[in-house]
Amino acid sequence: MTVTAASTRAARWPAIRPWLGTAARLGLAAVWLVAGGAKVDDLAASGRAVNAYQVMPYDVATVIGAALPFLELALGVLLLIGLATRLAAGVSAALLVVFITGIASAWSRGLAIDCGCFGSGGQLAAGQAPSYLPEILRDLGFLVLAGFLLSWPRTPVSMDGWLAGEPPVEDEDE
Numbered sequence: 001m002t003v004t005a006a007s008t009r010a011a012r013w014p015a016i017r018p019w020l021g022t023a024a025r026l027g028l029a030a031v032w033l034v035a036g037g038a039k040v041d042d043l044a045a046s047g048r049a050v051n052a053y054q055v056m057p058y059d060v061a062t063v064i065g066a067a068l069p070f071l072e073l074a075l076g077v078l079l080l081i082g083l084a085t086r087l088a089a090g091v092s093a094a095l096l097v098v099f100i101t102g103i104a105s106a107w108s109r110g111l112a113i114d115c116g117c118f119g120s121g122g123q124l125a126a127g128q129a130p131s132y133l134p135e136i137l138r139d140l141g142f143l144v145l146a147g148f149l150l151s152w153p154r155t156p157v158s159m160d161g162w163l164a165g166e167p168p169v170e171d172e173d174e
Contacts, residue, residue: 024145026080028092028142030076032073032075033073033076035069036071037073039069045122047065048065051065052106052111052123053105071095082157085153085158085160090150092146096142097143100139115135
């Protein structure tokens with residue numbers, strides 16, 4: 001690679017980064033909106049899904065399960081409109097770490113559960129096998145999106161930028 005090619009790539013990063021951030025923000029927003037939307041109609045099932053991990057008392061698990069869809073929907077809306085993006089990305093990252101840890105814990109303890117990430121979840125029927133590795137890898141991918149937004153939260157077409165009176169695309173100096 002020549003010095004010219006490397007400098008051209010380095011010069012493109014400031015122009016591409018905000019649009020990658022927009023894609024990360026909207027992608028993570030879609031994840032939270034779909035996940036929360038899938039669970040909000042049946043909060044009891046969401047509570048049972050959290051309880052299936054067997055890491056807390058039933059009453060605590062059901063309260064967390066009932067609250068979780070609303071947290072996911074709130075994160076999705078904040079990311080969709082680009083408001084408090086770094087905060088939403090930080091909460092997303094923390095939540096994803098909890099999810100990854102929970103799935104890994106269930107896997108290591110030999111539990112046969114559906115993670116409940118995009119629906120009711122809970123104990124699997126006899127003969128069904130859990131899919132822990134794909135779930136962990138998927139959540140690690142979402143964690144990468146959240147990490148990107150923690151590093152570069154300003155994106156075009158966002159309320160954060162509009163409220164700050166910033167141009168639609170970040171300057172190179174940031």
